[in-house]
Amino acid sequence: MRLFHLLCTIALAGAATGANADGSVTIVGWGGTWNDAYKAGVTDPFTAATGTAVTLDEWDGSLARIRAMIESGAVSYDVVSVEAPQLAIGCDEGLFLPLPEAVKANAEHYLPGTIHDCGMASDTWATVLVYDGSKLAEGPKSWADFWDVEKFPGKRGMLGQALYTLENALLADGVAPAEVYSVLRTPEGVDRAFAKLDQIKPHVVWWNSSSTAIQNLDSGEVVMTDMYNGRVTYDNENNGKNYQIVWEAGFFYGTDMWAVVADSPNAEAGKAFLEFFAVPENQAGFPRLYGYGTGDNRVYDLLTQEQRDRLPTSPSRIGYGAAYDSEFWAENQEALEQRFKTWLSQ
């Protein structure tokens, strides 16, 4: 495969201009306001404390990009924020370096699913049940209400993929959040989730992008929808909306993970960044500015009540939710997405 590597190198040469070790570090996040908050809250303080210059880049979370960089020997990212299931796959493939020991030593303080052999949470977010408080005086209280089209007539918005949707279906069927994955791990459990989805299918407007979903809620096209909590908070705070999150209906929180890319030219600076971020006071810099939480539960003591109220993983919320099981999805995502897309096409 040497020829393939050579060709990949040529193909990536244009993109790989930052691939040299010069005491700086390239950190890659999700872009937009997420990067803004990280810059002000975490990476600027990191530069101030260590003198290491940070280039804050953005990407789409594509593992294929990391694999191609490593195969071609032109790694231009040092630290990336990657979704937890992709971290699990990439870690087994050797695409990411093991977490520094100094960070791992804090594992006991981390929420379930927010620390891994190769990474630590960069942010935690949740998919929650949302309705428009300016349209519904008496809103739904549970995922069973979400399914109840007699009590709450109208269409529902749902994300058009198996991940998140199967979990919500089981919540609606009366499964407790903590039990959902033991049910989904059996073939009968998967059938049960699809049977529940059959009930709501005619009433669903499926969405692909969160902007679409929020717009459908805003225009009244749907009366309630599943949604990322950060997006809801953002619209309430910046666009004067009155969207209500039904936390007590139950929710699943997901984690994006900071990980150092294998063969990264500035791996030492990358590890130093993870060690810096592992200090609770430094970690709190992000949730102070953004509606997403982090992994170390000591961070929440450093936040104001108002800041805590925005976060799915704060002590008052987390009892209603459970962590997405990234090992389950790393094993079953292909098979379940294929079945889900087939089901949608019928």
Place this chain on the structure above:
Amino acid sequence: MMRPAPAGWTATLRGQAPWLAMVAPLVIFVIVTVIVPVAMFLFRAVDNSDLRDSLSATSAALADWSLADGQPPEPAFAALIADLAAAQEAGRAAALAARLNQAVPGTRTTILKTARAAASGTLDPADPRGAVLAAGKAWENPALWSVIAQERGRLTGYYLLASLDLQRNPDGSIGKVPAETALFLTILWRTIGISLAVTAICALLALPVAHVIASAPPRLAGLLLAMVLLPLWTSLLVRTVAWIILLQGEGPVNGALQWLGAISEPLRLVYTRGSLVVTMVQVLLPLMILPVLSVLKRIPPGYMRAARSLGAPWWTAWRRVQLPMILPGLLTGSGIVFVFALGYYITPTLIGGPGDQMLSSFIVFYTDKTLNWGLAAALSVQLLAVLALAALLVAGVRRLAAGRVAG
């Protein structure tokens, strides 16, 4: 028709040498940066090295075993422990686990765990069967063993079969996958159907537009041509989002219909198959108009007039005189539009519903999200096969039409 005088190909080449030298960099560039990498990626559709490199001893030990024999023989378990330990040490265990998990979902964690245990020597060599079965329940699944037994060649048909909703049964025969996961043929027909519809609508719309531009006075023709080209200079994303705004529930189209009293409730126009086709037509239409226009401009207007003056009704004159001469342009345009439409990915994601996603978005899913490059390559092969068929079809129709015009 003028034909070049017959000559030996060496003579022809010598005469063309300066030109060949000038295209050589382009040809080499395309071969190095496109053809070779694409071919190597497509090879992953049949590449079985992940399994073969890692489990050769195990599959050899299973050579005489079949599912009907029940549990695999004792030596297979011992070979498995040795194979997994070697794979773990060589850093191939993850690729192996990913490959087996594709064939038998839910086995990945067990395989990785067993490989780690095998490499660290904690699996009791005195009782390999007991040690392996204790390492994880997945090893009790005969389907897993039967995949290892079947897939021992350099090449595998697994991905190509999967991309056609087929699978190899444990007894070695080829059968359909269960109906609840039979997805890819549906997607293939959907992709071809949408592309054909877009091509046909583009052709119907391009004919009158090209005709008007060809027969307009030069100044007006220039203006009309600029209007055709304008969308080509706008980003695809902007054009797609513009359609979302136009068609949404409270958008201008619904507003106008309601104001006219044609409807009382806003119609659902966006995130449907219709909105997807409309957007793709708007984006691709210039690629149909330009080739049609270029042939139309070369047809002297006298031909139509002559046919009419000899008594042919307009429709007959157009069909028998004009259309055969436009056909080459129409075929070129159709070929370009169809090929572009087949690969569409961003537009269906933004403006289609989940039932309107095309083949490319599944290729992206397997490439990016699950790193199943084998299946991504198999689906790409499918797309390439459709392209090749379309090219053959266009060439065939062109030859047929040329024969009819000449005769």
